[in-house]
Amino acid sequence: MATEDDDKTATGTVSRRQVIAQTGVGVLSASLLSAIPQVAVAAPMPQATLTGALPKLPPHSVEVPNGVKLPWKKIAGAKVFHLVAQEVDHEFMPGLKAKCWGYNGHVHGPVIEAVEGDRVRIYVTNKLPAATTVHWHGALLPNGMDGVGGLTQKAILPGETYRYEFDLKQQGTLMYHSHHDEMTQMAMGLTGLFVIHPRVPHSRVDRDFALMLHEWKVEPGTERPDPNEMTDFNLLTMNGKAFPGTAPLVLERGQKVRIRLGNLSAMDHHPIHIHGHQFWITETDGGLIPPSARWPESTVLVPTGSTRTIEFVANADGDWPFHCHMTHHVMNQMGHGLPNMMGVEPMQLDAKAMPLLPGYMTMGQTGMAEMGHMHMPVPANSVSTVMAKGKHDLITMGGMFTVIKIRQGLKSYEDPGWYEAPKGTLSTYATAAELKRDGIVTG
Ligand SMILES: [Cu+2]
Numbered sequence: 069m070a071t072e073d074d075d076k077t078a079t080g081t082v083s084r085r086q087v088i089a090q091t092g093v094g095v096l097s098a099s100l101l102s103a104i105p106q107v108a109v110a111a112p113m114p115q116a117t118l119t120g121a122l123p124k125l126p127p128h129s130v131e132v133p134n135g136v137k138l139p140w141k142k143i144a145g146a147k148v149f150h151l152v153a154q155e156v157d158h159e160f161m162p163g164l165k166a167k168c169w170g171y172n173g174h175v176h177g178p179v180i181e182a183v184e185g186d187r188v189r190i191y192v193t194n195k196l197p198a199a200t201t202v203h204w205h206g207a208l209l210p211n212g213m214d215g216v217g218g219l220t221q222k223a224i225l226p227g228e229t230y231r232y233e234f235d236l237k238q239q240g241t242l243m244y245h246s247h248h249d250e251m252t253q254m255a256m257g258l259t260g261l262f263v264i265h266p267r268v269p270h271s272r273v274d275r276d277f278a279l280m281l282h283e284w285k286v287e288p289g290t291e292r293p294d295p296n297e298m299t300d301f302n303l304l305t306m307n308g309k310a311f312p313g314t315a316p317l318v319l320e321r322g323q324k325v326r327i328r329l330g331n332l333s334a335m336d337h338h339p340i341h342i343h344g345h346q347f348w349i350t351e352t353d354g355g356l357i358p359p360s361a362r363w364p365e366s367t368v369l370v371p372t373g374s375t376r377t378i379e380f381v382a383n384a385d386g387d388w389p390f391h392c393h394m395t396h397h398v399m400n401q402m403g404h405g406l407p408n409m410m411g412v413e414p415m416q417l418d419a420k421a422m423p424l425l426p427g428y429m430t431m432g433q434t435g436m437a438e439m440g441h442m443h444m445p446v447p448a449n450s451v452s453t454v455m456a457k458g459k460h461d462l463i464t465m466g467g468m469f470t471v472i473k474i475r476q477g478l479k480s481y482e483d484p485g486w487y488e489a490p491k492g493t494l495s496t497y498a499t500a501a502e503l504k505r506d507g508i509v510t511g
Contacts, residue, residue, distance in 0.1 A: 122320055122478060122479075122480070122481070128181070128265040129181075129276065130179060130181055130263045130276045130277065130278045130328070131275065131276060131277050131278070132178075132179050132261075132277075132278050132307065133277065133279065133306075133307055133314065133315040133316075133317060133470070134306075134307040134308065134309045134313070134314060134315050135174060135176070135178065135179060135278075135280075135307045135308070136172075136174055136178045136179070137178050137179045137180075137181050138150075138151065138172065138177070138178035138179065138180050138181070140182075143189075145187060146186075146187040146188065146189045146233070147182055147186050147187070147188050147189070148188075148189045148190075148191070149180060149188065149189070149190045149191070150172075150190075150191045150192075150193065151171045151172060151178075151190060151191070151192045151193070151202065151244075152171060152172050152173075152192075152193045152195055153169065153170075153171055153192065153193070153194050153195060153196050153200050153202075153224075153246070153258060154169070154170065154171070154172075154173070154195040154196060155167055155168070155169055155170075155195075155196065155197075156168050156169065156170040156173055156174065156175050156257070158170065158175040158257065158308060159313070160284075160286070160303055160305060160308065160309060160310045160313060161309060161310045161311070161312060161313030161400070161466075162312070162313060164286070164303075164310070164400075164401075165291075166284075166286050166290075166291055166292055166293055167291050167292050168256055168257035168292075168293060169196060169253060169256035169257050169258050170257045170258065171258070171260060174308075175257040175308040176257055176258075176259045176260045176261075176280050176282065176307065176308055177244065177258070177259065177260030178260060179260060179261045179262070179263060179278050180244065180260065180261070180262045180263070181263045181265070182236055182262075182263075182264050182265070183236070183264065183265045183266075183267060184236055184237075184238060184239040184264055184265065184266050184267040185235070185236060185267050186235070186236045186264075187233070187234070187235050187236075188232075188233065188234065188235075188236060189231060189232070189233040190202070190231075190232045190233070191229055191230070191231055191232075192224060192229065192230050192231075192232065193228075193229040194224040194225065194226050194227065194228055194229070194230075195226070195227075196226060197226060198226065198249065198252075198253075199217070199223035199224060199225050199226065199248055199249075200217075200223065200224050200246050200248050200249075200253060200258065201215045201216065201217040201221060201223055201224055201230075201246060201247050201248045202215045202232065202244050202245070202246065202247070203215035203216055203244065203245055203246070203247035204232070204234075204242065204244050204262060205242055205243040205244060205245060205262070205332075205353070205373070206240065206241075206242035206243065206262075206353040206354070206375070207234070207236075207238070207242055207262070208237045208238050209234040209235075209237075210234060213232050213233065213234045214247075215232065215244075215247050216247045217247055217248030217249075218248075223248045224248075236264050238264060238355060239264050239265060239266035239267070239355070239356070240264055240351055240353065240354075240355050240356070240375075240377075241261065241262075241263055241264075241278070241328040241330065241351060241353060241375040241377050242261070242262040242263070242264060242353060242375070243259065243260065243261055243262055243280075243330045243332060243353070243375060244259070244260050244261075244262050245258060245259040245260070245332055246258040246259075251295060251334070252295040253295075254332055254334065255284070255285075255293055255294075255295035255297070255334055256292075256293055256295060257282070257284075257293070257308070259280060259282065259330075259332040260280070261278045261280055261328065261330050261375075263278055263328065270356060271350070271379065272324070273323075273324045273325060273326040273379060274320075274323040274324050274325065275317075275319060275323055275324075275325045275326070276325075276326045276328070277317060277325070277326065277328065278307075278327075278328045278330075279306045279307055279327060279328065279329050279330070279470075280306070280307055280308070280330045280331075280332065281304075281305070281306060281329060281330065281331040281332075281333060281338045281340075281370060281392070281468060282304075282305045282308065282331075282332060282333055283301040283303070283304050283305070283333040283334060283335070283336055283397070284301060284302070284303040284304075284305065285297035285300060285301050285302055285303070286302065286303050286401075287302075288401060297334070298334070298335060299335065301333075301334075301335070301336070302400075302401045303400065303401065303467070304338075304392060304397040304398070304467035304468035305467070305468060306468055306469075306470055310400055310466055310467050310468070310469075311391075311398075311400075311463075311465065311466045311467060311468075311469035311470060312456035312463075312466065314469065314470040314471075315470070315483075316387075316470060316472065316473045316483055317470065317471075317472045317473070318473045318475075318478065318481045318482070318483060318484060319382040319472060319473065319474045319475075320382070320474075320475065320476070320477075320478045321382055321383065321384075321385055321474050321475060321476045322381070322382065323381070323382045324379065324380075324381050324382075325379065325380055325381070325382055326350070326377060326378070326379045327377070327378050327379075327390075328351075328375060328376075328377045329368065329370045329375060329376050329377070329378070330353075330370070330374075330375045331370040331371065331372050331373070331374055331375070332372065332373065333372045334372070335372065336372060336394070336397070337369055337370060337371045337372055338369075338370050338392040338394065338397060338468060339367045339368070339369045339370075339392060339393040339394065340367065340368050340369075340370060340376075340390065340391065340392055340393070340468075341366060341367040341389075341390070341391060341392075341393045342366055342367075342378075342380070342388065342389075342390050342472070343366075343388040343389045343390070343472075344384045344386060344388045345366070345380050345381075345382070345383070345384065345388065345472075346364050346365070346366050346380065347364070347365060347366070347368070347378040347379060347380035348362045348364055348365075348378065348379050348380070349362060349363065349365055349368050349376055349377070349378055350362060350377050350378065350379050351375070351376070351377035352374065352375065352376060352377075353374055353375040365378075367393055382472070382474045384474060385474050385475060385476060385487065386473075386474060386487045386489075387459075387471050387472075387473050387486060387487040388471065388473075388474065389465075389469060389470075389471060389472075390469075390470050390471070390472050391465065391468060391469035391470065392467070392468035392469070397467050397468045398465040398466060398467045398468060398469045399465070399466055399467055400466035400467055458486070459486035459487070473487065475487075
């Protein structure tokens with residue numbers, strides 16, 4: 069069985085643990101559960117002016133936060149890759165692990181990176197307990213290389229290795245995934261991104277990131293994702309990580325940035341939103357959007373089975389959220405069977421329940437953020453709903469969420485820590501003098 073070796077990065081620390089009981093109450097000792105872009109034209113955007121102190125990235129190089137790229141070697145004119153489908157001990161975030169299925173020891177699989185016009189030869193070895201195939205999602209290729217079990221090829225049995233070989237006739241952000249028992253195998257994690265750079269660059273960027281979006285059901289206390297889940301996903305990830313397990317995207321101010329987003333979630337699209345900036349949507353998995361047809365956005369909808377690529381200039385310092393805007397996708401391990409406790413006055417209920425259930429406490433009556441301040445135990449292999457510690461307080465989001473950290477004068481792309489807001493640029497408690505000056509009556 070493979071283990072991951074590159075899962076060290078986290079933007080927050082696990083400092084508090086708590087849980088939401090299925091009934092909407094927490095019981096300390098009981099079994100608990102689940103709980104317009106700055107540029108005015110579509111393209112091109114201005115180039116960044118950099119100091120030269122930062123690491124130079126090679127051409128045709130995509131960065132994979134929390135992930136890796138698949139190595140290759142050139143043999144007789146072909147780029148040769150080797151994917152190994154296997155069970156992987158995967159950590160979604162500190163405190164939450166599961167036995168998933170991935171490739172080459174990673175969930176999701178390593179990003180395959182190549183250049184338009186390349187001939188690729190990709191060997192796939194099946195070390196899973198079940199038959200599998202690999203489909204090259206979005207690729208223009210011979211039918212027999214399409215990787216659809218039963219239809220275009222025999223399934224790859226456990227222990228077998230198959231060869232896929234084709235010319236890359238396009239550029240863009242594609243994906244790869246199992247196309248055999250799809251429901252089970254993709255829910256277990258058998259997906260990856262396939263980036264094909266154009267032979268002649270159509271727009272130059274300083275940074276080029278690849279993020280795969282996914283959704284999972286991992287019942288607290290269990291060790292495997294549940295592939296039968298259709299609606300109640302409790303773990304939403306970017307590159308296999310749930311915040312605070314996601315690595316920040318660290319940018320030098322002024323850099324031009326591309327982010328490629330792929331989505332192979334079972335059932336959901338993800339509207340991915342950026343703070344403090346605007347971007348252009350430049351590509352789909354069908355290729356480049358002509359500049360005249362692009363439009364500016366701060367949220368891009370990434371349908372399942374699709375990729376979307378955005379480009380923007382990182383022109384404002386700060387710690388900016390970059391996250392799915394479906395609010396249940398930015399919580400960790402929510403139990404969706406919770407009753408609505410909003411507005412409930414719990415005092416009498418608590419008084420009556422205490423003698424029967426020592427430690428009993430009603431929770432959720434003003435929302436979920438309160439959970440973050442309670443020190444509650446959680447079941448084995450589960451995490452709290454709200455738990456990331458930020459600079460100013462708890463961050464009341466998790467899941468499909470990361471932080472874009474923009475600074476000036478970076479020496480490296482390591483996490484620079486939290487942003488220090490310059491004097492006069494931080495929202496703070498309004499003073500009595502300010503309220504009086506502006507005629508604000510607070511009641
Ligand atoms: Cu989402």
